[in-house]
Structure formats: structure tokens, C-alpha cells
Amino acid sequence: MPFKLRNKNAAFFDRQNLSMKEYVSLKKTEDFGRAYRQGKSYGNKLLVIYYFERGQNPEVRVGISVSKKVGNSVERHKIKRQLKECFRTRLDWWKDGIDVVVVARREIKDKDYNKILEALVSAGIHLGICDPR
Secondary structure (H helix, E strand, C coil): CEEECCCCCCCEEEHHHCCCCCEEECCCHHHHHHHHHHCEEEECCCEEEEEEECCCCCCEEEEEEECCCCCCHHHHHHHHHHHHHHHHHCHHHECCCEEEEEEECHHHHHCCHHHHHHHHHHHHHHHCCECCC
């Protein structure tokens, strides 16, 4: 949906065309299960990443799982929002055509955005699916 900047002379921009890649959320249990069973994984102190190479569409599909062990619903939702933002803002760093499932560990609860981003990117680099330029 186009939006207009506050400046009268500003042009219209289309939010959907700002990035070449597309961010899509994983929603189906089968997609999560495929990443768990057939994909590869790597974990660090804050999170575990599972990924499965689809090789079809250029979109990156992301699923985020935060257990009740991490905290109450407010804390879990905050962590989910931070992880989604990490992917959204750096979508061009991630390999095309993959399903990524991120499972948050208990230690992520007290960390700030930059620590979460660092943990996510380092795990992605270790797996070879993230390339920060």
C-alpha cells in the first residue's frame, strides 16, 4: 500500500518494493517439522536456528518459536518482535529459498536487541546462510 511522506513535495513510495527479497512467516506445522527433521541446525547461548533449503522461490520464510519457559506472554512477544525485526531489517543478508526456524532459549530473556542480532547473525554465518556485507 503506497504511503505519502509528510513533505508536500515528496514522491509516493511503495512499501512492498523497498526490498528485492520477500519476508514470509512460516505458519504450517508441516513447514516447521520439515525444518526440524530434514534441515540443518546450529545453536548458541541465546537461540537455535534450524533451516531447510527449498530452492524454489526466492523468498525467505521465517518461523519463530519462544517457549513458555522463556517468560510470560509479554516477554515472549517482545522477543518475537525483536527477532522479526532482526530478519526484516537485514533480509538481504540471508540466502534465497530457505525456511528458517528460530527457537529462543531461556538466556535470551534479558538481552537487548543488539545482542540478539549478534547471536542470530553469528549462527547464520556458521550455517552458511547469512552473509553480512
